[in-house]
Amino acid sequence: MEAIECDLMIVGSGMAGMAASLFAGQRRIDTVQVGVTGEIQFASGLLDLLGVHPITAGSAVQNPWEGIRQLAKTRPNHPYARLPLGTIRTAMETVVEFLNQAGLPYFRCADRNLRMVTPVGTVKPTYAVPETMAAGVRALEEKWQTLLVDFHGFKGYSALQIKETLRREWPGLRTLRIPFPGLAGDLYAERMAMALHRPENRRQLAESIAEGLGGCRAVGVPAVLGLYRPQEVAAELGDRIGVSVFEIPTMPPGVTGLRLRQTFEERLPDMGIRTWYQQKVSSVRRLADGRFRFELDNTISAKTVVANSAVLASGRFFGRGLTADRSGIRESLFGLPVVQPSSRDQWHHRDLLNPSGHPINRAGVEVDSHFRPLGRNGAPAFSNLTAAGSILAHQDWIREKCGSGLAIATAYGAVQQAISICAAKKKQPPVVG
Amino acid sequence: MRRHLYKTSVLVIGGGVTGTGLARDLALRGIPSVLVEKRDINAGASGGNHGLLHSGARYIFSDPAAASECRRESLLLKKLAPHCIEDTGGLFIAVAGDDENYIAAFPDLCSRSGVPVEELSVEEARCREPALSSRVIAAFAVDDATIDPFKISLENIAHAQRLGCRLLRFHQVTGFQTRGRRIIAVHLLNKATRQEAVVEAEVVVNAAGSWAGSVAAMAGAEIPIVFSKGTLLVSQDRYAQRVINRLRRPTDGDIVVPGGTVSILGTTSERVTSPDVIYPEVHEVDLIINESAEMIPSLANARYIRAYCGVRPLIGRQDTGDDRNVSRGYELFDHNEGADPIENFVSITGGKLTTYRLMAEKAADVVCRRLGSCRPCRTDVDPLPDTVNARWTEPGLAPSNWFHRNDPDDTLLCECEMVPRSVVDSIVKSLRRRAGAPSMKSIGLRSRIGKGPCQGTFCSQRVTAYLYDRKVLKGSQGLDELRAFLRERWRGQHPLLWDVSLAQGEMLEAMHCGLHGLELTDESPSEASPPSSDKHPDPVDVKGQQDGSH
Numbered sequence: 001m002e003a004i005e006c007d008l009m010i011v012g013s014g015m016a017g018m019a020a021s022l023f024a025g026q027r028r029i030d031t032v033q034v035g036v037t038g039e040i041q042f043a044s045g046l047l048d049l050l051g052v053h054p055i056t057a058g059s060a061v062q063n064p065w066e067g068i069r070q071l072a073k074t075r076p077n078h079p080y081a082r083l084p085l086g087t088i089r090t091a092m093e094t095v096v097e098f099l100n101q102a103g104l105p106y107f108r109c110a111d112r113n114l115r116m117v118t119p120v121g122t123v124k125p126t127y128a129v130p131e132t133m134a135a136g137v138r139a140l141e142e143k144w145q146t147l148l149v150d151f152h153g154f155k156g157y158s159a160l161q162i163k164e165t166l167r168r169e170w171p172g173l174r175t176l177r178i179p180f181p182g183l184a185g186d187l188y189a190e191r192m193a194m195a196l197h198r199p200e201n202r203r204q205l206a207e208s209i210a211e212g213l214g215g216c217r218a219v220g221v222p223a224v225l226g227l228y229r230p231q232e233v234a235a236e237l238g239d240r241i242g243v244s245v246f247e248i249p250t251m252p253p254g255v256t257g258l259r260l261r262q263t264f265e266e267r268l269p270d271m272g273i274r275t276w277y278q279q280k281v282s283s284v285r286r287l288a289d290g291r292f293r294f295e296l297d298n299t300i301s302a303k304t305v306v307a308n309s310a311v312l313a314s315g316r317f318f319g320r321g322l323t324a325d326r327s328g329i330r331e332s333l334f335g336l337p338v339v340q341p342s343s344r345d346q347w348h349h350r351d352l353l354n355p356s357g358h359p360i361n362r363a364g365v366e367v368d369s370h371f372r373p374l375g376r377n378g379a380p381a382f383s384n385l386t387a388a389g390s391i392l393a394h395q396d397w398i399r400e401k402c403g404s405g406l407a408i409a410t411a412y413g414a415v416q417q418a419i420s421i422c423a424a425k426k427k428q429p430p431v432v433g
Numbered sequence: 434m435r436r437h438l439y440k441t442s443v444l445v446i447g448g449g450v451t452g453t454g455l456a457r458d459l460a461l462r463g464i465p466s467v468l469v470e471k472r473d474i475n476a477g478a479s480g481g482n483h484g485l486l487h488s489g490a491r492y493i494f495s496d497p498a499a500a501s502e503c504r505r506e507s508l509l510l511k512k513l514a515p516h517c518i519e520d521t522g523g524l525f526i527a528v529a530g531d532d533e534n535y536i537a538a539f540p541d542l543c544s545r546s547g548v549p550v551e552e553l554s555v556e557e558a559r560c561r562e563p564a565l566s567s568r569v570i571a572a573f574a575v576d577d578a579t580i581d582p583f584k585i586s587l588e589n590i591a592h593a594q595r596l597g598c599r600l601l602r603f604h605q606v607t608g609f610q611t612r613g614r615r616i617i618a619v620h621l622l623n624k625a626t627r628q629e630a631v632v633e634a635e636v637v638v639n640a641a642g643s644w645a646g647s648v649a650a651m652a653g654a655e656i657p658i659v660f661s662k663g664t665l666l667v668s669q670d671r672y673a674q675r676v677i678n679r680l681r682r683p684t685d686g687d688i689v690v691p692g693g694t695v696s697i698l699g700t701t702s703e704r705v706t707s708p709d710v711i712y713p714e715v716h717e718v719d720l721i722i723n724e725s726a727e728m729i730p731s732l733a734n735a736r737y738i739r740a741y742c743g744v745r746p747l748i749g750r751q752d753t754g755d756d757r758n759v760s761r762g763y764e765l766f767d768h769n770e771g772a773d774p775i776e777n778f779v780s781i782t783g784g785k786l787t788t789y790r791l792m793a794e795k796a797a798d799v800v801c802r803r804l805g806s807c808r809p810c811r812t813d814v815d816p817l818p819d820t821v822n823a824r825w826t827e828p829g830l831a832p833s834n835w836f837h838r839n840d841p842d843d844t845l846l847c848e849c850e851m852v853p854r855s856v857v858d859s860i861v862k863s864l865r866r867r868a869g870a871p872s873m874k875s876i877g878l879r880s881r882i883g884k885g886p887c888q889g890t891f892c893s894q895r896v897t898a899y900l901y902d903r904k905v906l907k908g909s910q911g912l913d914e915l916r917a918f919l920r921e922r923w924r925g926q927h928p929l930l931w932d933v934s935l936a937q938g939e940m941l942e943a944m945h946c947g948l949h950g951l952e953l954t955d956e957s958p959s960e961a962s963p964p965s966s967d968k969h970p971d972p973v974d975v976k977g978q979q980d981g982s983h
Contacts (some may be wrong), residue, residue, distance in 0.1 A: 008740075012679065028797075042940070042943070042944075044948050047947075050954065053940060058952070058953045060620045060953075064944065094578070104480050112672060118948055118949050118950070119898075119948075119949070120894060120897070120915065120948055120951075121892070121909070121911065121912075122950050122951070122953075122954060123950075124948065124949075125952050143863065152842075153842065153844055155844050155845075155846060155895045155898065155899065156891065156895040156898055157898060158896050158897075158898035158899070158901045158902050160901045160902055161897065161898050161901035161902075161906070161911050164906070164907050164908055164911070165908070165909045165911055165912060167908060167909075177902075184841060184842070185842065186841075186844045186845070187733070187843035249892055249948065251891065251944070252944055252948070266499060315853040316939060317935045317936040317939045318936045318939045318940055318943070320936070323932070324930075324931045324932060324935050325931050325932060326719060326722075326931055343715075344931070345714065345715035345716065345928075347930065348925070348927040348930060348938075349921070350712050351917075351920060352919055352920050352921075352923035352927075352942070352945075353916060353920065353946070353951060353955055354952075355955075358942070360930075360935075361942075387912075397947070398943050398946050398947040399946060399947075399952065400943050401947065401950075403947065
């Protein structure tokens with residue numbers, strides 16, 4: 001079977017892989033992207049840049065750009081510290097603009113983190129929220145009289161829990177539980193979202209909410225307002241009810257992650273990216289001319305991709321970019337060295353919520369200033385391989401609340417490097433490295 | 434502040450298997466009692482063991498008397514509490530390199546203690562248990578079985594309560610009031626409400642397990658106890674139908690016990706200075722896996738769901754050496770002896786799960802003598818009733834009931850172990866009927882919630898949301914509940930996080946810290962304090978809370 005040839009191979013289809021494909025596509029790089037659905041399916045839809053720093057103090061970051069500047073000073077190994085602030089801004093700007101154009105618009109304030117309600121009633125600092133959540137940010141900020149709606153059979157989401165937990169900060173909350181139009185029994189977010197693409201279900205939902213509205217100025221519902229163009233569903237409900245309707249993230253996996261995934265999956269091929277989702281790279285080999293030869297595998301077919309350069313955005317343990325057994329942590333595909341604690345008893349604290357974060361979360365692939373993973377001798381392992389996203393060492397995206405920003409910014413850095421390699425290759429014959 | 438005063442004949446301190454067994458024994462003899470427990474049922478060693486009903490064969494060498502006791506008691510329990518027991522049978526197997534002298538002496542020592550044993554060919558043993566190693570060189574069948582330690586304690590206390598015993602959970606003993614040689618009152622603190630309570634009893638029995646020494650000390654008595662921590666592992670699958678014991682002198686990682694759909698591997702034995710803050714540790718996990726894999730090689734690459742540990746209270750001198758040489762027999766202390774006698778104070782401690790009934794009987798006999806009562810023990814003849822209260826700890830029961838009911842509104846809150854809303858309702862109801870306060874942890878203890886592969890990642894929030902809807906929780910109690918429940922689960926997960934479990938653990942943290950920011954809601958985070966109910970007492974019961982919109 002003939003091998004597929006490309007300039008750039010992107011391994012991974014989480015936020016980092018998707019962003020890398022977007023950046024490569026915009027620069028018209030001949031790109032193949034491969035990956036199984038990973039973390040993005042579990043995304044809350046919120047785009048974090050930097051929410052907490054320093055994590056030991058648990059301090060919420062007001063201005064994320066200023067926060068990143070501080071972080072880069074105190075943690076010079078952090079992947080953010082490898083990029084000028086302006087580059088991080090450009091990367092973030094590009095993705096948000098793309099999502100706006102693609103029909104999944106986002107809301108943000110230029111230099112200030114937003115505060116968004118979570119399904120357990122806490123408030124999370126984040127950089128940007130889907131437009132469907134924007135009214136919720138404002139309602140919380142201005143303490144509007146707001147009606148929180150939930151549904152019979154939709155477990156893990158209780159309006160009363162959110163209201164009670166927020167009682168002190170947001171006293172103007174009321175709750176309403178109603179049946180979900182057209183569905184009964186155990187409800188799942190994806191099916192509910194699909195059901196709301198039927199006009200009669202939207203009408204019925206608006207009626208039930210309007211009946212219980214009382215004097216409220218806004219209505220908060222779980223994030224199930226459609227899989228496609230949810231802002232239009234929210235707007236229609238708002239028009240019918242007469243007040244703003246906003247979404248609150250649900251327990252993962254919800255539709256917020258699905259929307260992101262779909263938006264990328266639909267748009268990237270239009271930009272010329274050859275995408276093979278639900279396919280896994282089973283092995284990679286470096287050819288004598290320095291190119292990488294990837295073997296792709298799924299149960300139906302096998303493919304081979306030969307690439308001039310590659311971006312490794314395969315994620316951590318959940319995404320299987322890293323694997324661990326009792327003796328240690330390995331990088332799954334290239335066998336790159338992994339920076340890690342000296343022994344397994346150092347991986348995790350005994351307390352889940354230890355404020356300093358679990359040391360294993362800072363394990364990962366070490367890169368140079370061009371996002372090239374380092375080999376055992378401390379020099380770049382391959383001149384034409386870069387890495388991006390949560391696989392990188394020296395960050396704790398969970399505790400720092402920087403998952404999307406880290407993925408997007410490092411993808412930008414990694415693709416820039418790949419582009420310069422491709423450009424150099426075009427000028428001179430490949431060098432065996 | 435109002436102080437609760439309870440007057441009773443007997444105060445039992447400690448809600449483990451001995452204390453609950455004693456409460457039932459007394460109740461069956463018509464003697465009223467109050468049982469106080471500082472945490473919840475089986476919070477100590479009674480909840481941190483293999484759930485092994487010993488045939489006695491393990492003790493034939495070190496403690497032949499204990500071996501004979503195990504034999505007699507296990508026969509009795511199989512007859513009287515069959516719903517708590519799976520009569521699996523057991524094997525003792527030796528692998529190449531094990532002490533041949535011990536193997537040769539084994540059948541003789543068994544018969545001397547009256548423990549039945551049947552020698553098997555290696556082929557026969559591997560035919561019965563195909564997972565056994567090809568390096569097995571000797572095998573014997575014995576009458577081991579498994580017992581659900583939570584169920585047996587919950588059944589004992591449920592029966593005792595039905596006969597009039599009063600259970601006070603989350604009540605810690607804070608002091609003894611004595612007059613002359615008698616205890617006239619015992620002071621308690623309700624850790625949920627911070628209210629004080631007092632019990633006036635004619636006789637006080639200290640069945641506080643590993644805490645028996647500190648309870649006795651408060652009364653001015655002394656019990657020499659050493660603490661031995663034992664860690665156990667739960668695998669995702671069941672690797673053997675029978676209890677598999679290593680045929681050698683008892684040491685680390687030499688027993689694999691089936692527990693419903695899983696296997697339980699253990700144990701270790703490490704001296705600790707206090708029973709209060711204990712964790713299963715990485716080096717223990719590795720030791721147990723490596724040793725158990727000698728018997729069942731596939732255990733080397735198994736997926737493990739949870740590790741847990743208990744502290745064995747061993748009665749003895751503070752000398753060094755292997756704690757397994759300290760007797761596993763129980764000790765009954767009548768404190769009406771010695772230099773500073775107390776007339777109405779008895780301690781019962783040590784022993785093992787298999788002989789809990791006998792320990793309770795012996796303690797109750799002493800109590801009866803003090804009370805001048807001569808009603809005989811009935812726990813050796815009366816079957817232990819099978820009540821609904823203790824049912825939901827049984828794997829597979831909740832799912833089969835749920836299928837049977839086929840109620841579309843009865844949604845599953847725990848999808849791993851298939852626990853529906855109705856089970857949570859029934860537990861909440863029974864806790865409230867006994868004036869208890871339902872919490873995530875107390876519901877977890879009484880059901881399979883959080884015990885599957887996701888270890889509470891999803892069901893923790895589903896149950897919390899549901900408890901708000903049922904008005905069990907209010908204010909920000911849900912955050913306290915989530916933190917306490919997830920911390921307790923994490924305690925048993927953190928040394929087992931590699932491969933798939935590590936990905937699961939990452940998911941858990943991404944959800945509860947990444948999205949929910951639970952770590953930022955903790956006002957007094959500290960590694961030193963145990964993530965146990967000590968720090969997170971049950972929320973107060975909130976009867977009659979109204980929210981008009983639901």
